[in-house]
Amino acid sequence: MDNSMGKRMQEGLNMAAHKILCWDCGREITDMYAYTCPDCGGLLTIKMDLEPLKGMSPEDLRSEPIGVWRYAPFMPVDKKNAVTIKEGGTPLYKTSALGKEIGIKDLYVKYEGANPTGSFKDRGMTIGVSHAVEIGAKIVGCASTGNTSASLAAYAAKAGLKCAVFLPSGKVAAGKLAQAMFFGAKVLSIDGNFDDALDLARKMSEMRAIYLLNSINPYRPEGQKSVLFEIMDQLNYDVPDRIILPVGNAANIWAVYKALTELMEIGWIDRMPMLTGIQAVGSMPVAKAFSEGAEDFVPEQNPETVATAIRIGNPISGRKALRAIYDTNGYSVSVTDEEIIAAQKLLGRKEGIGVEPASAASVAGARKLREMGIIDPSERVVCICTGNALKDPDTIISNCEKPISCANDLEAVRKVLGA
Ligand SMILES: *Cc1c(COP(=O)(O)O)cnc(C)c1O
Numbered sequence: 001m002d003n004s005m006g007k008r009m010q011e012g013l014n015m016a017a018h019k020i021l022c023w024d025c026g027r028e029i030t031d032m033y034a035y036t037c038p039d040c041g042g043l044l045t046i047k048m049d050l051e052p053l054k055g056m057s058p059e060d061l062r063s064e065p066i067g068v069w070r071y072a073p074f075m076p077v078d079k080k081n082a083v084t085i086k087e088g089g090t091p092l093y094k095t096s097a098l099g100k101e102i103g104i105k106d107l108y109v110k111y112e113g114a115n116p117t118g119s120f121k122d123r124g125m126t127i128g129v130s131h132a133v134e135i136g137a138k139i140v141g142c143a144s145t146g147n148t149s150a151s152l153a154a155y156a157a158k159a160g161l162k163c164a165v166f167l168p169s170g171k172v173a174a175g176k177l178a179q180a181m182f183f184g185a186k187v188l189s190i191d192g193n194f195d196d197a198l199d200l201a202r203k204m205s206e207m208r209a210i211y212l213l214n215s216i217n218p219y220r221p222e223g224q225k226s227v228l229f230e231i232m233d234q235l236n237y238d239v240p241d242r243i244i245l246p247v248g249n250a251a252n253i254w255a256v257y258k259a260l261t262e263l264m265e266i267g268w269i270d271r272m273p274m275l276t277g278i279q280a281v282g283s284m285p286v287a288k289a290f291s292e293g294a295e296d297f298v299p300e301q302n303p304e305t306v307a308t309a310i311r312i313g314n315p316i317s318g319r320k321a322l323r324a325i326y327d328t329n330g331y332s333v334s335v336t337d338e339e340i341i342a343a344q345k346l347l348g349r350k351e352g353i354g355v356e357p358a359s360a361a362s363v364a365g366a367r368k369l370r371e372m373g374i375i376d377p378s379e380r381v382v383c384i385c386t387g388n389a390l391k392d393p394d395t396i397i398s399n400c401e402k403p404i405s406c407a408n409d410l411e412a413v414r415k416v417l418g419a
């Protein structure tokens, strides 16, 4: 790092120098459209130059409002090119009633449903779409179980880019599909599952017909690191013992891990929380690999779960997730759909927090691991709840008590309510 970079940062340009590297063989990648290594086919990752941050403290960033762009010095995009709708800055709730119920005294929920399009995907998309604009892309696209497309459609609209989204037909929750349509994306309903939709999107990207913004794109996890930076800010850098996340394509748990390694590198923290990844029983390649102590996973052919956002048989960043879990002495386990729905209701009924099923997997996992004795009652635990309840109204309507039919009559109302 030369001085001019430090100076540029002080002048407010706020982009960290960075390189794109192959995560597997270490080769540097210069093709802006590549999302795998041309030599070994490996996953890509971004190496940030954090030198300018080394003399700084978290306090130095706090003049900016909490949210993704507070952490611009950790991001590979110039802040002056930001395509933003004020993502991040989500609440961290101390959930004492929920904690009491499941036997963890210090339990927190990071509520990602409060993002602009209702999921954490906005954190990655503000960085990914800003980068797409920087490199002059005209059409962006993604395959999605729903939230990635909802988010991309919104950020593409904000940036004035065309957008194409590839969705597995009939398997996308109503709120997510509505968002992609509403923000003006071309919505393709593919006769296949998520993994099939992704194959098509990748081929379109190889032909340079779209700029691919799935989480295989290494810029997206960079934005998603911000959830960890915010948790640390909100806990005043008192590192929690454990962070629990649902795992689908596994980019988010990887992003949290990457953020932790960066904070270690600049000396802002001196230990890492145990990263704990939760999957659904019908879609559990990562949890299965963990139970066998394996570094790689075996893809599943027909993943099935009510938690559609983690209904992924062949997780793009599965190997990175396993590294994150092993390196932090974390854990991975799967939960049933019944456990997911029960946890979703518990969050709503005890805390007034509405999340979609995939998000509730983190809470279901916390409960299960407490029961198994993996989580100690004295641990400080943060569950990341990834998406808003309104994303998937149909699942809620089919799992809650039906509305009570009542005559348009005061006496009838009193009778029904017993009041
Ligand atoms: C995308 C998503 C996930 C899974 O995140 P990965 O990074 O794919 O592991 C979980 N929950 C919600 C609500 C999501 O939108």
Ligand SMILES: [Zn+2]
Pocket (backbone or CB within 6 Å): 022, 023, 024, 025, 026, 027, 037, 038, 039, 040, 041, 042
């Ligand atoms: Zn390689």
